[in-house]
Amino acid sequence: MKIAVIGSGYVGLVAAACFCELGHDVTCVDNDAGKLKLLREGQVPIHEEFLPELIARHHRTRLHFSGNLAEVVHASTAVFIAVGTPSKENGEADLSYVESVARELSQAINGYKVIITKSTVPVYTSKWIRQVLLLNGASSNDFDVVSNPEFLREGKAITDFLFPDRIVIGVTEERAVRVMDEIYAPLSTGAYYLAADSIPAPTHFKGPAQVIYTSAASAELIKHAANAFLAMKISFINAVANLCEAVNADIEDVCKGLGSDSRIGPRFLRAGIGYGGSCFPKDVAAFRSVARNYGCEFGLLEEVERINSGQRARFMRKVRSALWTLKGKKLGVLGISYKCGTDDVRESPAVSIIHELLAEGAEVKAFDPAATGRARQIFGSQVTFANDAYEVADNSDALLILTDWEEFSELDLNVIREKLNYPIVIDGRNLYNRQKMSKAGLVYHSIGRPSVDLERLAAASPGLAC
Numbered sequence: 382m383k384i385a386v387i388g389s390g391y392v393g394l395v396a397a398a399c400f401c402e403l404g405h406d407v408t409c410v411d412n413d414a415g416k417l418k419l420l421r422e423g424q425v426p427i428h429e430e431f432l433p434e435l436i437a438r439h440h441r442t443r444l445h446f447s448g449n450l451a452e453v454v455h456a457s458t459a460v461f462i463a464v465g466t467p468s469k470e471n472g473e474a475d476l477s478y479v480e481s482v483a484r485e486l487s488q489a490i491n492g493y494k495v496i497i498t499k500s501t502v503p504v505y506t507s508k509w510i511r512q513v514l515l516l517n518g519a520s521s522n523d524f525d526v527v528s529n530p531e532f533l534r535e536g537k538a539i540t541d542f543l544f545p546d547r548i549v550i551g552v553t554e555e556r557a558v559r560v561m562d563e564i565y566a567p568l569s570t571g572a573y574y575l576a577a578d579s580i581p582a583p584t585h586f587k588g589p590a591q592v593i594y595t596s597a598a599s600a601e602l603i604k605h606a607a608n609a610f611l612a613m614k615i616s617f618i619n620a621v622a623n624l625c626e627a628v629n630a631d632i633e634d635v636c637k638g639l640g641s642d643s644r645i646g647p648r649f650l651r652a653g654i655g656y657g658g659s660c661f662p663k664d665v666a667a668f669r670s671v672a673r674n675y676g677c678e679f680g681l682l683e684e685v686e687r688i689n690s691g692q693r694a695r696f697m698r699k700v701r702s703a704l705w706t707l708k709g710k711k712l713g714v715l716g717i718s719y720k721c722g723t724d725d726v727r728e729s730p731a732v733s734i735i736h737e738l739l740a741e742g743a744e745v746k747a748f749d750p751a752a753t754g755r756a757r758q759i760f761g762s763q764v765t766f767a768n769d770a771y772e773v774a775d776n777s778d779a780l781l782i783l784t785d786w787e788e789f790s791e792l793d794l795n796v797i798r799e800k801l802n803y804p805i806v807i808d809g810r811n812l813y814n815r816q817k818m819s820k821a822g823l824v825y826h827s828i829g830r831p832s833v834d835l836e837r838l839a840a841a842s843p844g845l846a847c
């Protein structure tokens with residue numbers, strides 16, 4: 382199948398590389414000349430597991446890049462729209478990029494095309510795209526519009542794409558169904574998994590994905606509802622974690638008990654400093670706006686957002702209560718990206734906490750395995766950037782864990798303790814075992830779990846100073 386992917390951001394680039402992996406011929410269209418140049422040279426502008434391998438595997442054979450939308454659309458049967466849908470001031474999704482692509486498409490259509498939205502869009506976007514195409518002269522015989530939302534997590538996007546739980550296809554026209562079937566056949570039949578060089582399956586993968594055919598409006602709602610539900614799960618567990626702190630219970634044990642109920646499930650129950658990234662904050666707000674616009678107030682989502690931003694404020698209170706005043710304190714920060722496995726710092730809880738620490742007069746030294754470059758653009762010389770976690774701990778008054786990078790959980794705690802000025806670790810991601818922290822002589826505060834506090838540590842080991 383000849384496929385055009387309009388937009389080569391996280392979603393577009395991943396989808397393009399994965400469609401090539403499924404055997405299709407793909408051209409990515411972008412209007413950013415700098416990005417195109419980079420991509421044509423075979424460079425990968427984002428940090429994403431397996432993406433460099435797939436781009437290297439398919440570049441110039443099945444994967445191409447172009448700035449000429451009309452030319453690429455002429456040569457394609459399926460056209461995926463994967464441009465940005467940023468938030469407007471009022472929380473609504475800004476669909477102007479989608480609309481302008483639809484206008485361009487109306488001029489470029491030269492025979493039957495299936496036009497598919499991959500970007501996260503509010504309900505009825507497919508209907509609007511259809512109207513824009515018709516109003517701008519495209520013939521209704523020459524196209525169908527499909528909603529085919531993605532469920533890709535950054536950092537795991539390639540495996541999420543190639544080993545999905547489900548594939549949602551919102552379209553009712555038979556001719557478009559045939560095209561969509563052909564595109565996803567290697568996944569729905571499982572043929573891709575038999576290939577000798579296929580990307581390794583994740584441990585939870587249970588076999589070929591279910592394909593869910595539905596209307597475009599339902600498909601669009603599935604995407605927003607899925608993200609809102611996952612965000613709600615995180616806020617729910619964070620609220621329970623806060624209660625755990627109040628009654629001296631342990632959120633890890635509570636999660637074990639809760640998540641082992643197969644109706645609830647254990648995933649997305651990690652308490653912490655809240656969710657961030659380019660999807661959950663934006664999509665929860667957009668879903669609320671959609672509901673409001675159709676006369677259905679969704680107050681539950683307001684509470685989800687309130688709990689989420691409250692987690693950052695609670696973390697700041699923990700920092701203050703461990704260190705008293707923050708002015709002039711030297712604070713080491715591990716993690717800047719919004720979660721592990723990515724260099725993305727958009728809406729990162731870590732970034733907003735660092736801003737607050739700086740506003741209170743603390744000196745911040747930070748390290749992130751992937752996001753330092755992006756963090757430099759935000760903080761410039763306000764933050765000192767270290768080359769590794771130990772350099773961060775060195776001469777810091779406390780260590781703050783803000784992103785759940787696995788490598789942070791494997792640090793030598795004795796070395797950390799020796800390097801710190803005070804043996805204090807405040808963990809916003811629950812990366813460490815409390816007993817181990819106590820054994821290493823570290824005061825340890827985390828989320829929803831009893832602390833290893835200074836008094837307890839001092840009683841066990843009178844010579845506490847580092």
Ligand code: UGA
Pocket residue numbers: 501531532533534535536608611615648649650651652653654655656657658659660661664719720721
């Ligand atoms: C999310 C969804 O998981 C994807 O299914 C969806 O396709 C994507 O948004 C999107 O709409 O494009 P993503 O934002 O990449 O993916 O990251 P997640 O792994 O979902 O994490 C989001 C945030 O929640 C992170 O800040 C993470 O640290 C936090 N989180 C996640 C928790 O605090 N606790 C958890 O248990 C899980």
